[in-house]
Amino acid sequence: MSLARSELQLHRDPTRRMVGFLIGAMVYLAALAVTGGLMVGTTINRWSDDLRGNLTVQLPGVTAAGAAEATGRIDTVVSTLLETQGVAGARALPRRELLSLLERWLGRGNIPDDLPIPALIDVTLEPGVRIDLDDLQRRLAREVPGARISDNGIVLDRLVRLAHSVQAAALAIVLLVGLAAVAIITFVTRAGLAMHHETIELLHLIGARNNYIARQFVRHVVGVALVGGILGLLAAAGTILGLARVAADIDVFRWPTISLADPQLVALLTLPLVAAVIAMVTARLTVAGALRRLP
């Protein structure tokens, strides 16, 4: 004596494999997008920490003779810096200190008076405040032509901005993939409703509540989404590990590192569950909508 698990036998539907594959592909794409976003996020944090410390502003070099005249320009830059929000302090390095730095290379007393030496201003930033360096650079150059912030800071600042755009794109991909999953589940549920309409009508007529019918669809699509999602996630893990191996050979300053050990990547494990929840809600709503049309 055996009783079938469900009347609709949706697991025999030909759409099952295709939907499993599509959900798997979506979870794969979402996993890569999430990994990319998280990696970029970690890198941004590191870069931001660097930016938070201090900056150096450089003024065009002057000879010993012009040093007195340059003092005014240095003072202008320092006061501009001090007026800038986020700047905790600005200190011009005395010419003497600069000379002693150079003497290490050129030898004591070997620096001619007519050698132009740039003025350097050491800027301390307030912790936790981000400064628009491009804007600051423009303002300084207006006050004192030739004043510029050391390249490192500017490039990092631009990279951080790029990283934020990459993160936004990753988020957009994840959302798009989610919407596509909703569309797929809606489509396949409608197909199932059409394919089994006689059975559904009969169940309805002999007193099945909407829940009873919806449950069979939900159980089916959740199962398919979970299996497809887990396979997609495994494929993504393979890809990430592969990329990590290739990336491990690159040794560049602050190059983003990929590692599945990153605790943030635990978020990836929820992707098949997210796919299952999307499938559950979508199927339930689709079936409820269709059953509302029955008498």
Place this chain on the structure above:
Amino acid sequence: MRFCATRGAPEFVLVVRFEHVGLRYENGPNVLDDVSFTLEPGSFHFLTGPSGAGKTSLLKLMYLAQRPTKGRIVMFDRDVTAAKRRDLPGLRRRIGVVFQDFRLLNHLTALENVALPLRIAGAKRRQIEAHVSELLAWVGLSGQLEAKPPTLSDGEKQRVAIARAVIGRPRLLLADEPTGNIDLDQGLRVLRLFEELNKIGTTVVIATHDRSLVSTIRLPELRLAEGRLTVHQPARAQPTEGSTRAVPSRGGL
């Protein structure tokens, strides 16, 4: 087969009451014009009329597969024309239907088909198994529990369909041409089954255009013609107005 009769306070006073019910399908002519009648608990009726008179439509209204275009329908003392959707499944479970085309699910075994109403009602697995195999044995299908409908003869399919209609101990049993695919002898067997159910209080309506069946058994008749319904008592019984509580005569069986 034990159908234990539980006769306490009646659950309801009226099983079915139609008040000036009309039905037309979209853009079509009126199928039913102005139909009024009442079925009391424990009554047993034939529903007759020429083909196309609307017998199936009338049954559909009774098993809540169709809403009337006008008039009021009361089932088990509840106005179903005004009932909320979520209350309908509960009412449908009190109704057993033998569809003209059986409507068995071909991918399920005879046993699973008959078990459907119990599963839907949330019965326990062990309960289902005991009841279903007992009932299938009673309709003579103990050898075909695991057979799927496509392998069954029409007569066997019909018995599966009947078993499914009665497994939930319905208060109202509706059968659409239940003897259409079988010979008179088998037809009478089927009727005897319905009679058993009727004896324990189930209200039965059998739609048929088979005059030989109607003339064999003396039962009150709901006669449909040109969208209207009239109630006819068998020749020897006392005629009543619109409402009947007929006990079927066993003389013909």
